[in-house]
Amino acid sequence: MHPTVVILGRPNVGKSTLFNRLAQRKIAIVDDTPGVTRDRKEAPARIAGRDVTLVDTAGLEEAPPDTVAGRMRNSSEAALRAADLVLFVIDARAGLMPADRAFAAWLRRASLPVLLIANKAEGRGGMAAAMEAFELGLGTPIAVSAEHNEGLGALHEAVAEALGEAPDEDEDEDTGDDPERPLRLAIVGRPNAGKSTLLNALIGQERMITGPEPGLTRDSVAVQWRDPTGGLVRLVDTAGMRKKARIEEKLEQMSVASTLGALKEAELVLLVVDALLGMDEQDLRIARLAEREGRAVVIAFNKWDAVEERTATRQKLDDVLTASLAQLKGIAVVPLSAQTGRGLDKLMPAVRAAYALWNRRIPTGELNRWFENALARHPPPAVSGRRVKLRYATMTKARPPTITVFGTRAEEIPEEYRRYLVNSFREAFTMPGVPVRLQLRGTS
Numbered sequence: 001m002h003p004t005v006v007i008l009g010r011p012n013v014g015k016s017t018l019f020n021r022l023a024q025r026k027i028a029i030v031d032d033t034p035g036v037t038r039d040r041k042e043a044p045a046r047i048a049g050r051d052v053t054l055v056d057t058a059g060l061e062e063a064p065p066d067t068v069a070g071r072m073r074n075s076s077e078a079a080l081r082a083a084d085l086v087l088f089v090i091d092a093r094a095g096l097m098p099a100d101r102a103f104a105a106w107l108r109r110a111s112l113p114v115l116l117i118a119n120k121a122e123g124r125g126g127m128a129a130a131m132e133a134f135e136l137g138l139g140t141p142i143a144v145s146a147e148h149n150e151g152l153g154a155l156h157e158a159v160a161e162a163l164g165e166a167p168d169e170d171e172d173e174d175t176g177d178d179p180e181r182p183l184r185l186a187i188v189g190r191p192n193a194g195k196s197t198l199l200n201a202l203i204g205q206e207r208m209i210t211g212p213e214p215g216l217t218r219d220s221v222a223v224q225w226r227d228p229t230g231g232l233v234r235l236v237d238t239a240g241m242r243k244k245a246r247i248e249e250k251l252e253q254m255s256v257a258s259t260l261g262a263l264k265e266a267e268l269v270l271l272v273v274d275a276l277l278g279m280d281e282q283d284l285r286i287a288r289l290a291e292r293e294g295r296a297v298v299i300a301f302n303k304w305d306a307v308e309e310r311t312a313t314r315q316k317l318d319d320v321l322t323a324s325l326a327q328l329k330g331i332a333v334v335p336l337s338a339q340t341g342r343g344l345d346k347l348m349p350a351v352r353a354a355y356a357l358w359n360r361r362i363p364t365g366e367l368n369r370w371f372e373n374a375l376a377r378h379p380p381p382a383v384s385g386r387r388v389k390l391r392y393a394t395m396t397k398a399r400p401p402t403i404t405v406f407g408t409r410a411e412e413i414p415e416e417y418r419r420y421l422v423n424s425f426r427e428a429f430t431m432p433g434v435p436v437r438l439q440l441r442g443t444s
């Protein structure tokens, strides 16, 4: 069974034109007159290499025109219920109409996977016009011109991403990523925490120079390997890869600049902490830097073999994390010994799990169920005596998860309430150790 992709929108936004463009065959009749008879509403299509069944609802929505609810109850609704993906089309030139908003509200509630298509966005100014559609709360509008064949590439990509991998091709679906694209990992930490030892243990061979002469620097050492979970991992250059040879250098503070460079390049940061010393201010600084850069973080609690008071040591770490790293609440900690290899088997699965969360996309419907609950449990405080009305949330981006909340005076919400929303989101969708971004946008 091919996935069904349904094109929806009010009359005259260009559904049939888009349908013809995607089906690459002239099937539906395109006419300026709304309500013109259409002979065919379904066609096979190939979108970004995937076979789909494309359904055009043009004409269907015109039956009982009074309310959207009324329209939805008939055949369109049946078509929509069977959809694997809805392409919701608006007319970027005409701007948003009440009918668009009504359709959007219905779609958000129905929690169907939706891509918002801003059609007729050809030429200059098209993109700007399309951006108005942001406020529909259905994610980032994809600006296209069905008639002039513009923006269709982005549309194809978005459809492919929304549909995920074809079922028989690969089951690596949780990241939505090309399985052969390596995960970019940075191993960071204080000098002597055991970064080189850990890397050697991970790649299973002495790929690193273990005792270089002082002053020997090696720039951008790329190491790539296949981890036990089967995925490719590419190590991005870190200061830790340059083995410090002299005692004085070991005492030197780790350079923020070089760590920052590695963080920017990486998707996931493996922070190696020396369990004999515990997590100190420098480790926290690195973790906060990673969070600020929007990277997922996993802690390798190294030298576990040499720790005597294990329970107390672990407790102390948890206390420090709770007190000083609330932004990465629930961060994964893997106690291990890079030297003996004990616990190493738990590391890459933890890394993969954090990576998958960091990549995760939450459907708008699911997100708004959480949002409504969160608001009900704890309504936003008034700002200078005036009520703040938050309307809906949408996940505008993954990597890291980014939520945009729309509402009247939304941007005036106090920091405390933002934190409440972020924490509530993190709990609802179990996002430990992943930075979460919250954007607030005022609507009138």
Ligand code: GDP
Pocket (backbone or CB within 6 Å): 009, 010, 011, 012, 013, 014, 015, 016, 017, 018, 029, 030, 031, 032, 034, 058, 119, 120, 121, 122, 144, 145, 146, 147, 148
């Ligand atoms: P439907 O009722 O939603 O199926 O809309 P149609 O596909 O029949 O298109 C309605 C009108 O919009 C027709 O006159 C199309 O030629 C026009 N149209 C469709 N796509 C575009 C576009 O990308 N740009 C412009 N300027 N007009 C378009």
Ligand code: GDP
Pocket (backbone or CB within 6 Å): 189, 190, 191, 192, 193, 194, 195, 196, 197, 198, 240, 243, 244, 302, 303, 304, 305, 306, 336, 337, 338, 339, 340
């Ligand atoms: P780097 O500066 O972070 O790259 O740290 P190294 O990998 O050079 O390790 C620093 C020191 O810690 C070396 O003497 C290692 O032998 C030691 N070390 C590394 N991992 C472990 C471990 O799991 N257990 C113990 N006991 N020592 C370790």
